[in-house]
Amino acid sequence: MSTSDDIWILGIRMTKFGKHPDRDVVDLASEAVLGALADGGVTMKDIGVIAAGNLMNATAGIGQQLQKQVGQTGVPVYNVANACATGATALRTAIMAVKSGEVDMGLAVGVEKLSGAGLLGGGGVAKADGDTWEPSGRFGAVASTDGRIGTNTMPGVFAQIGMEYGHRYGGTTFELFARISEKNHAHSTLNPLAAYQKQFTLEEIMGDMMISYPNTRPMCSANCDGAAAAVVTNGATLARLSGEQQRRAIKVSASVLTTDPYEEACQVLPNVNTLTRNAARIAYEQAGIGPTDLDLVELHDCFATAELVHYDNLMLCDEGGAVDFFESGAPWRDGTTPVNVSGGLQSKGHPISATGIANVWEVCHHLRGEAGDRQIEGAKVGLAHVIGLGSACGVHVLERSAA
Amino acid sequence: MSQTATSARVPLVEYLVIDDGDPYLVANECTSCGARFFDRRNACASCSGTEFTRVRVASEGELRTFTIVSFAAPGIPVPFVAGVVDCDGTSVRGNVVNTDPDPDHVRVGMPVRLTTFPIGTDRDGTEAIAFGFEPADHHTSTSTDAGSE
Ligand SMILES: [Zn+2]
Numbered sequence: 001m002s003t004s005d006d007i008w009i010l011g012i013r014m015t016k017f018g019k020h021p022d023r024d025v026v027d028l029a030s031e032a033v034l035g036a037l038a039d040g041g042v043t044m045k046d047i048g049v050i051a052a053g054n055l056m057n058a059t060a061g062i063g064q065q066l067q068k069q070v071g072q073t074g075v076p077v078y079n080v081a082n083a084c085a086t087g088a089t090a091l092r093t094a095i096m097a098v099k100s101g102e103v104d105m106g107l108a109v110g111v112e113k114l115s116g117a118g119l120l121g122g123g124g125v126a127k128a129d130g131d132t133w134e135p136s137g138r139f140g141a142v143a144s145t146d147g148r149i150g151t152n153t154m155p156g157v158f159a160q161i162g163m164e165y166g167h168r169y170g171g172t173t174f175e176l177f178a179r180i181s182e183k184n185h186a187h188s189t190l191n192p193l194a195a196y197q198k199q200f201t202l203e204e205i206m207g208d209m210m211i212s213y214p215n216t217r218p219m220c221s222a223n224c225d226g227a228a229a230a231v232v233t234n235g236a237t238l239a240r241l242s243g244e245q246q247r248r249a250i251k252v253s254a255s256v257l258t259t260d261p262y263e264e265a266c267q268v269l270p271n272v273n274t275l276t277r278n279a280a281r282i283a284y285e286q287a288g289i290g291p292t293d294l295d296l297v298e299l300h301d302c303f304a305t306a307e308l309v310h311y312d313n314l315m316l317c318d319e320g321g322a323v324d325f326f327e328s329g330a331p332w333r334d335g336t337t338p339v340n341v342s343g344g345l346q347s348k349g350h351p352i353s354a355t356g357i358a359n360v361w362e363v364c365h366h367l368r369g370e371a372g373d374r375q376i377e378g379a380k381v382g383l384a385h386v387i388g389l390g391s392a393c394g395v396h397v398l399e400r401s402a403a
Numbered sequence: 404m405s406q407t408a409t410s411a412r413v414p415l416v417e418y419l420v421i422d423d424g425d426p427y428l429v430a431n432e433c434t435s436c437g438a439r440f441f442d443r444r445n446a447c448a449s450c451s452g453t454e455f456t457r458v459r460v461a462s463e464g465e466l467r468t469f470t471i472v473s474f475a476a477p478g479i480p481v482p483f484v485a486g487v488v489d490c491d492g493t494s495v496r497g498n499v500v501n502t503d504p505d506p507d508h509v510r511v512g513m514p515v516r517l518t519t520f521p522i523g524t525d526r527d528g529t530e531a532i533a534f535g536f537e538p539a540d541h542h543t544s545t546s547t548d549a550g551s552e
Contacts, residue, residue: 139416140416146476149533160486167512212474213471214470262438264492268487
């Protein structure tokens with residue numbers, strides 16, 4: 001076994017992603033939490049701390065609402081919100097509590113109800129223009145700037161991020177980005193928990209409704225409902241548990257959260273590159289592995305244009321080599337570095353706060369050899385990445401138990 | 404904020420200067436490290452310095468990236484081209500205007516220049532002026548009062 005202060009995922013579960021009109025966020029969170037506890041062979045009485053993430057209703061205290069349904073043990077709850085990195089932030093919070101030695105076991109949960117939420121980023125800021133021009137806000141704007149000075153919509157922001165990569169290194173086309181989406185939709189057909197398990201032809205993807213060039217509708221993450229939860233513990237505690245629990249436990253070799261350091265332009269167009277590269281570099285150092293050791297990667301493909309830049313940011317390819325990396329077939333499930341074999345956010349779905357734990361679940365599922373039809377054979381080590389605009393980036397490196 | 408009773412104009416944002424000859428953009432430049440910002444500052448995000456000077460931003464630049472937005476919040480006319488322009492080392496967010504919003508007419512790396520246009524008049528008769536970037540090899544004039552959209 002490993003050293004006593006190593007961190008392990010003991011139990012983990014995600015709900016089916018999709019439309020759950022008859023269930024509220026507490027129902028979904030409860031399913032994930034009870035599932036994760038059962039998966040780990042423990043109960044709420046074993047949990048010393050809870051970190052709970054829910055973005056759309058961040059002031060509602062989802063952690064305490066959850067406790068009132070599944071177990072009020074009086075342990076501290078940290079309700080966290082960090083945009084699309086909320087789930088990873090919850091996981092990281094539970095890990096830090098265990099790592100600090102204050103508790104032996106922690107629970108992280110992320111949940112979101114997002115079906116029918118429509119376009120994110122644009123709606124919340126639109127306000128009616130006033131009767132008279134009055135400067136307001138930090139730009140002294142007399143009217144809404146969304147659509148007049150660039151775009152606030154997520155598909156538009158991430159489209160520019162992909163196009164900028166193409167400007168810097170060349171080789172990007174509408175068709176290339178569409179083919180990334182084609183891959184993820186093809187992968188999703190093997191994932192029964194994905195919101196959409198529909199294969200698309202390249203023609204269908206390129207011919208679908210344009211949202212923000214070059215991202216058409218199937219190239220955008222799917223708004224849906226879902227939850228995911230994980231139980232984490234330390235090596236000393238795991239050593240006292242059963243052989244079966246030790247065999248199925250997944251080692252957290254790295255747990256990293258970063259924000260974006262100042263660079264020119266980062267307050268003009270979000271820079272999702274530097275903080276991801278920083279997180280990856282720290283994670284590889286912590287884990288003592290390199291990108292070529294990874295058997296699978298779940299990365300934050302909120303849009304097809306985003307997946308491309310993260311091949312580079314996570315150093316899965318040489319700097320500037322993301323297009324060649326994709327063209328080589330590497331990120332397909334039978335390639336050298338399978339990326340988003342779950343179907344990714346474009347087809348599995350993106351219930352924001354659940355995403356950062358669900359992608360860890362996907363990796364764990366393969367490392368345990370329990371991924372069924374979509375199992376990546378012999379997977380020993382994987383990486384899960386999320387990014388939330390604002391920005392926050394979470395990277396977790398996971399390894400199969402040696403036990 | 405000098406205002407006359409008739410034909411008063413206000414910029415859409417404070418960093419657009421319209422009452423000093425040809426319109427231009429200004430930035431708050433950190434006096435210690437040179438980082439430039441367009442918003443009201445508490446301190447510098449790069450060095451935490453608190454002294455800023457107002458500097459004029461180059462009005463010509465290169466389109467570094469763009470998207471063509473076909474789907475936006477209610478009330479925002481689509482399609483439009485949103486992008487980032489490298490104005491001699493200072494990145495500026497803005498729309499690409501006065502050209503067809505399609506990938507045949509807009510490309511990364513194209514030279515563009517600042518232009519302004521009215522976006523409406525309030526009940527006091529004051530006109531709000533917005534800015535965008537147009538292709539620098541565009542055949543129309545650079546008139547700061549385009550008159551129509
Ligand atoms: Zn500074």
